[in-house]
Amino acid sequence: MTVFDYETLKVIWWLLVGVLLVGFAIMDGHDMGVGTLLPFAGRNDEERRVIINTVGPHWDGNQVWFITGGGAIFAAWPLVYATAFSGFYWAMLAVLWALFFRPVGFDYRSKIHNATWRSVWDWGLFVGGAVPPLIFGVAFGNLLQGVPFHFDSTLVPYYTGSFWQLLNPFALLAGVVGSAMITAHGAIYLAHRTEGDIQRRARTAAIGAGLLTLAAFSAAGAWLALGDFGYAITSVVDAGALPNPLAKQVVEQSGAWFANYRKAPLTMAVPGLAYAGMLAALLLIARGRTLSAFVASSLAMTGIIGTAGVAMFPFVMPSSTVPGASLTVWDAVSSQRTLGIMFWATLIFMPVIVAYTSWAYKVMAGKVTTAWIRENEHSAY
Template identity: 75%
Template sequence: MLDYETLKIVWWLLVGVLLIGFAVMDGHDMGVGTLLPFVGRDDTERRVVINTVGPHWDGNQVWFITGGGAIFAAWPLVYATAFSGFYWAMLAVLWALFFRPVGFDYRSKIADPRWRSTWDWGLFVGGAVPPLIFGVAFGNLLQGVPFHFDANLVPYYTGSFWALLNPFALLCGVVSSAMITFHGGIYLMHRTEGDIQARARLAVLGAGTVVLVGFTAAGVWLWADVPGYAIGSAIDPAGPANPLAKTVVRAPGAWLANYGRHTWMLLAPVLGYAGVLLGMLLAWRGRTLTAFVASSFGIAGIIATPGVSMFPFVMPSSTHPGSSLTAWDSVSSHLTLGIMFWATLIFMPLVVVYTSWAYRVMAGKVTAAYVREHSHSAY
């Protein structure tokens, strides 16, 4: 079995991979849902849009469930603290997600314009709200979350739901929402043609521009006005999980210190910019599959940027910095991490192979003619 310190690093990486996988795979479904009321001008066009993601959206939810399960199993203190502090925000995500299975399954069962329009907007909510809230959550993590632990490591959250909606966090939410819309627009271009594809192209260019401007603005804001965190005492990476066994200091620009110590980490923001710019260019030229790959790398870079900036911090505390949770002291036991590591090595490749096969089988354009010919079986 790998040593404890190595497993802590491995699971920091694996949680990041799962979050990126969720954003790439379920993200394009959500992006399509966000664009649904705008790129589809009549019922047939909207059914075309829905059928681009209808057959596989629920399979992509596996990334969301697996990501949550991995955080619960690998970082139990993070899971417990985050769901205490972000309780109402997480409920809002779940309430929004409820619209998706019902909307996909029942939207086209009744040929009533009001019924179908209602579910179209329900699918919009299910696609637009989760990325916005996840971005807001990342913005709050970068600023620090108001919580602390008592001597028994019981977490106490001292903030409120409305305090989460601060300007910097909302900017991060806009970046996240635009990023997912951009990704979904490229996928929609790849699976459709004609007027729908043309409208999706315009959405891609608009959302991509918002991503680039917002990502830059967030970086400048973070550098100029958001103090970061740094460990101010010795810490044993291979030691037992105890977040109170360290001291933490806050300092301006601390979130940028990792880039000076490890210049290879600059690859994350560079990849974010390059992926989005290349995705916009390729989408404009009609090379949609390559644009989707570029967009996926852009998403990976944008999500990895706060991850490497904060490392080893996972959930900093703004009210009691010493309670901040890091990759070293918020983890499960050595045995638990080891068992999960080998289980992941077995099952993650199976998920990737099955997903690749499913997309290969369902490849091709979705057209209005297809929807009319399969009016009872299509979504």
């Protein structure tokens, strides 16, 4: 049972799913960013082992954010889960195929003293780090444009697009935003855990990727403002009613994604956080204050993801072919009891996840060096 009414629970779960997405971007994101930089920031085998060992003890624990996020969407927004996995099926498979390289890459890469063997796994870890953020960014770009799907009378979803339609210019720009921000975040973490030449290369990469993030994020915002993007609900919606995605009227409306910012000017603080956080991260990393830069980068990513969330609210997955079938916070959710039980489960277990993650990072804190790799030749990654 819960003390919240149905409407409040719907909003709470919109916020909680956002928290899980941000948590995934911050925690698993810096692992992926480090993997993206692996073949470039490490110039020899020892340097690459240093890079791998900065994230080796934590990467699999950070996967909990990815798994929990997917599980939360399945349980809280079942129609979104079903429709998204129909429309983005091949894209999601590409993410999973890329992620397959990570466990085997981390575990087997250094077990054989063979240059070709290790180089192959280095590039495998690069694929596992670089592909998922790009595809997730492309997915967000398509959500902002609307996804071609509709429902039949029994609410079975039908996706009418193709995989190649997902790779449109705006979605690819959103993919650049996702890829660049994750790479910048990973580079900052790498600079925090290393020293010498690796740290210098990581700092250079962080500045370059951070600037690219700001440029691509600004370009995407301008494109949304000038393009024919946006959806608006034109009928009265009972936010506390039982879910029915076909019981509303929706129209495509240019500039609709900026309506929430016009109605509530304080929400401009969210994109403001994206710019302020990234600029602060760049300034701090240039001065060598790596931990503060990591915090600032985390805030920037929160702002970037939050900007899309605030712009689309209450939409979660708009339909470009039948706008009235668009999925929203109000009509794509589970029952009130399900949301209530999940809320209390989250309230109990989320602090546990944060606590053990914090403990693990505290225990494994410190610089990873080539000397340490030599001393732990047979136990390090």
